[in-house]
Structure formats: C-alpha cells, structure tokens
Amino acid sequence: MSRAQVVILGSGTPNAEADRVSAGVAVAVDDQPYLFDCGHGVVQRVVQAHKSGKIAWDTTALTRLFVTHLHADHSVGLPDLLFTPWIHGREEALLAVGPPGFKRMARHILLAYEENIREHRAAHPSSEQGYKIDAREIQDGLCYQDERIEAHSLPADHGGLAAFSYKVVTPVGTVVISGDTKPVAAFADWARGCDILIHEVYSSAQFANLPRDWQRYHSRVHTSAAELAALAQVIRPRLLLLYHQLFWGLRPDELVAEVADGYDGRVVSANDLDVFDL
Numbered sequence: 001m002s003r004a005q006v007v008i009l010g011s012g013t014p015n016a017e018a019d020r021v022s023a024g025v026a027v028a029v030d031d032q033p034y035l036f037d038c039g040h041g042v043v044q045r046v047v048q049a050h051k052s053g054k055i056a057w058d059t060t061a062l063t064r065l066f067v068t069h070l071h072a073d074h075s076v077g078l079p080d081l082l083f084t085p086w087i088h089g090r091e092e093a094l095l096a097v098g099p100p101g102f103k104r105m106a107r108h109i110l111l112a113y114e115e116n117i118r119e120h121r122a123a124h125p126s127s128e129q130g131y132k133i134d135a136r137e138i139q140d141g142l143c144y145q146d147e148r149i150e151a152h153s154l155p156a157d158h159g160g161l162a163a164f165s166y167k168v169v170t171p172v173g174t175v176v177i178s179g180d181t182k183p184v185a186a187f188a189d190w191a192r193g194c195d196i197l198i199h200e201v202y203s204s205a206q207f208a209n210l211p212r213d214w215q216r217y218h219s220r221v222h223t224s225a226a227e228l229a230a231l232a233q234v235i236r237p238r239l240l241l242l243y244h245q246l247f248w249g250l251r252p253d254e255l256v257a258e259v260a261d262g263y264d265g266r267v268v269s270a271n272d273l274d275v276f277d278l
Contacts, residue, residue: 002148002171004029004278006196007055008270009045010037011243014073020272021045022073023244025198027168027175029148031057034064036166036177038077043084045272054275059085066144066151067098068179069163070105079109083116086130093132097143097151099162106135138164154190156181159221167191173278176237180244182220183227188234195278197237198270201228203255206248222246225255229262236265243270 005028012020022039026046033055035042046062049055062085068074075098082094096106110117110133120126144151149170156163158180165187168175173195178187180200191197202218204225210218223231232240240263247255252269259267268274 002030004170004172005055006175006198006241006276006278007033007049008198008241008243008272008274008276009035009042009049010039011245011270011272011274012039012073013244013246014071022076023068024077025177025243027149027170028055028057029170031055031061032064032148033057033061034066034149034151034168035062035081036066036168037068037074037179038065038081039073040076042077043080049273049275052273054273059088060090063090063092063094064144065094065096065098066166067096067102068156068166068177069099069158069161070101071158071161071180074180075105078105079113082109082131082133083113083120086126087120087124089127090130091127093129093134095134095136097136097138099164100137101162102137103135106133109133140164152190154184154186157184157221158182159217165191167194170278173238175278176235178223180222183223183231188231191235191237193236195238196241196276197232197235197239198241198243199223199228199231200244201225201242201255201259202246203248203250204258206246206250209248218246225258226262229259232259232263232265232267238266239276240265240267241270241276242267245269
C-alpha cells in the first residue's frame with residue numbers, strides 16, 4: 001500500500017516574515033517528493049523537516065519540480081534547489097516543468113552560476129548530472145506521469161503572468177494546489193472531490209482597509225476568503241489548507257473563521273513544516 005504526505009515547506013508570500021518562507025509544497029509518495037514551487041528558504045525547510053524526523057527523505061530526493069508561475073516568491077529558490085542538493089549528493093538532474101518563460105529562466109540561472117559550477121566540479125567529486133535541469137514548458141492537461149503520480153495543470157489567472165494550478169493524483173488520494181490566482185470558472189469542476197485542496201487566500205474583512213490601488217490589484221489576481229469559501233462549497237475537499245495567506249493584521253484563526261463563514265468543511269491555516277497524511 002502506497003503512502004503519501006503533503007509537506008508545507010513554505011506558506012508565505014513575497015513579504016519576508018520571521019516564521020514563514022515563501023511558497024513551496026511537497027507531495028511525497030513513498031518518500032519520493034514532488035515539489036510545487038520553490039520560493040526562498042524551501043531547501044532549508046527540507047533540511048529542518050528531515051532533521052526533526054517529520055520526513056524520511058532529504059534534499060537529494062528533490063528531483064521533480066512543478067512551478068505555478070514565475071513570480072520571485074515562487075521561483076527565487078531555484079538556484080538553491082539546483083546547487084545545494086547537488087553538493088549534498090544528488091546524482092540526477094532536476095526535471096522541472098513550468099509556464100512559458102521557464103526554460104529561459106533556467107538557462108540564465110545556469111549561466112549566472114557557471115563559475116560556481118566550474119569550481120565545484122573541479123574541486124569536489126560531485127555528480128556530473130546533479131546540478132543540471134531539464135526544464136519543460138507546459139500547457140493545460142496531463143503534464144507529468146510516472147509510476148507514482150499523474151500531474152495535471154489548469155491555467156490560472158494571475159494578471160499578466162502565465163500561471164497554472166496543479167492536480168496531483170496519487171494511489172491514495174488527490175491533492176490540488178491553486179498557486180496564485182483569482183477564481184477561475186473551470187477550477188471548481190476540475191478540482192471537485194479532491195482530498196486536499198491547498199489554496200491561496202486573502203482576508204475579505206481586511207481588504208476594505210487597503211489603499212484603492214492595492215484593492216484593485218488583489219481583487220484582480222488573488223482569491224478572497226469569501227470567494228474561496230464559495231469554491232470550497234462546490235469542490236468539497238476532505239481538507240482545505242490555506243497558504244500564501246494575506247492576513248493583513250488578522251490572526252490565522254480569524255482568517256479560518258472568515259472562510260468558515262461560507263464553508264462548512266474542515267479548514268486549516270497552514271504553517272511552514274506542517275505535514276498532512278493523504
């Protein structure tokens with residue numbers, strides 16, 4: 001019988017916080033992690049989770065990456081993801097999928113760090129493949145499949161950037177990860193009946209206190225607590241996990257209460273290093 005876990009590595013936003021790094025979620029099936037986004041601090045969180053016994057796998061198992069969009073808080077950790085596990089002993093290249101523009105980003109990261117690569121290859125017995133990246137750009141639909149999972153992508157709506165949500169089908173359950181997006185018409189039916197829905201959210205109540213320019217921006221590219229509650233009522237996940245939370249002064253339990261005003265299922269505000277069994 002397969003085992004699967006969801007590991008929240010980074011639950012934060014572009015804003016640097018003392019207790020949250022930016023976006024990163026691992027879906028691990030039989031101790032093979034599939035990483036969704038790699039914001040700042042995500043690799044360090046893997047080290048912390050492994051050392052504390054929360055996960056059995058370590059950084060060398062980070063060989064599969066799915067990027068929702070190219071904002072820095074979802075991708076700035078990519079150099080760390082390429083080079084730190086390599087130094088730790090990863091022997092295979094990182095297979096990574098993402099939206100249009102992702103190949104160019106990957107190519108320029110390798111160019112930027114070519115002196116680092118050259119020196120480490122000369123000075124240490126590191127793998128010839130462990131720092132490399134097989135970057136692929138995807139459209140909607142089935143975007144990855146192996147003996148453990150299927151990964152499906154759905155176009156998200158995050159302003160001027162190409163963006164995707166992902167659905168991960170494992171032998172023991174299905175996980176949907178929204179990425180950054182305003183509500184998309186097709187999303188509810190696409191995600192319906194998933195076991196765990198991991199969704200970004202902002203406070204509907206605190207939204208009224210924002211300057212007009214920020215109100216226009218967030219309403220155009222993100223999902224409010226009220227909008228998420230309406231989505232969840234249709235999708236009916238076994239567990240709704242809030243991440244990339246824009247609290248704007250609220251406590252996590254207060255943001256959960258906002259969602260619960262319109263949704264009667266189980267809702268949890270995720271923290272870094274939380275682990276959930278499928």
